[in-house]
Amino acid sequence: VEPPLLLDVSDLHVSYGKINAVTGVSLQVRQGQIVTVVGPNGAGKTTLMSAIMGVLPSSGRIAVSDGAGACRDEGPGIASRVCSGIGLVPETRALFSSMSIEDNLRLGAFRFRKEPKARHADALDEVFTLFPRLKERRQQEASTLSGGERQMLALGRALMGRPRLLMLDEPSLGLAPLIVREIFRILTRLREQGVSILLVEQNALAALKIADYAYVLELGQVAMEGPAEAVAADPRVVQAYLGSQ
Numbered sequence: 001v002e003p004p005l006l007l008d009v010s011d012l013h014v015s016y017g018k019i020n021a022v023t024g025v026s027l028q029v030r031q032g033q034i035v036t037v038v039g040p041n042g043a044g045k046t047t048l049m050s051a052i053m054g055v056l057p058s059s060g061r062i063a064v065s066d067g068a069g070a071c072r073d074e075g076p077g078i079a080s081r082v083c084s085g086i087g088l089v090p091e092t093r094a095l096f097s098s099m100s101i102e103d104n105l106r107l108g109a110f111r112f113r114k115e116p117k118a119r120h121a122d123a124l125d126e127v128f129t130l131f132p133r134l135k136e137r138r139q140q141e142a143s144t145l146s147g148g149e150r151q152m153l154a155l156g157r158a159l160m161g162r163p164r165l166l167m168l169d170e171p172s173l174g175l176a177p178l179i180v181r182e183i184f185r186i187l188t189r190l191r192e193q194g195v196s197i198l199l200v201e202q203n204a205l206a207a208l209k210i211a212d213y214a215y216v217l218e219l220g221q222v223a224m225e226g227p228a229e230a231v232a233a234d235p236r237v238v239q240a241y242l243g244s245q
Ligand code: ATP
Pocket: 016, 019, 020, 021, 039, 040, 041, 042, 043, 044, 045, 046, 047, 048, 202
């Protein structure tokens, strides 16, 4: 039996003025899965993520299954996405650079601001357990972090919002192979803890290795989809994305 659907996107269209960046994409994420979207530069991967997060207007259907205890904020905007338990780690990381690591993390729990302080401390402890490096540097200004540490902080901040669906846009971008491995190891650990993940990557090899299901996006459309193992073994994918890696 397949796990229940968490995110169900159908026939999504997103344009920037006359430029149609995403044209008729349908995509699903089931509970406890890592789903990856791979594809070349300009395929529309970031646009797709932004539309799902409600940052960009789109047409089509984006349905997020109702989680127990989810807050009520209907509508197409970002607030309703955060409410339904979607957390985004953007490609730019978007940290508050003049604030400390700890304060960046605390901001990630904004949607729980009315909860008791102890709850926040627990969430912070969990993030520090995953990322001991952040704990050592908790009072350090975010601007002084290395690329790998910045990615860890962006991921930690998203986790402070206790997402049911974690979306990551190119987490490996600009990072050394060792750090990429560390981040991907943490993603598989999060899956074990029940977090579902939508992972956008240009590093197709690494993403297909950990994913359950994969979509290949080309020119704003799904060119291929299937279980990650099958997609990784497809000769067209090997030639276009895996050959040189
Ligand atoms: P990359 O891997 O390089 O980040 P991507 O797959 O994420 O690429 P997008 O960034 O979503 O692709 O871009 C998809 C298309 O939309 C591209 O043709 C791009 O030039 C265009 N595009 C993206 N952002 C804008 C914008 N703000 N205004 C106009 N066109 C845009």
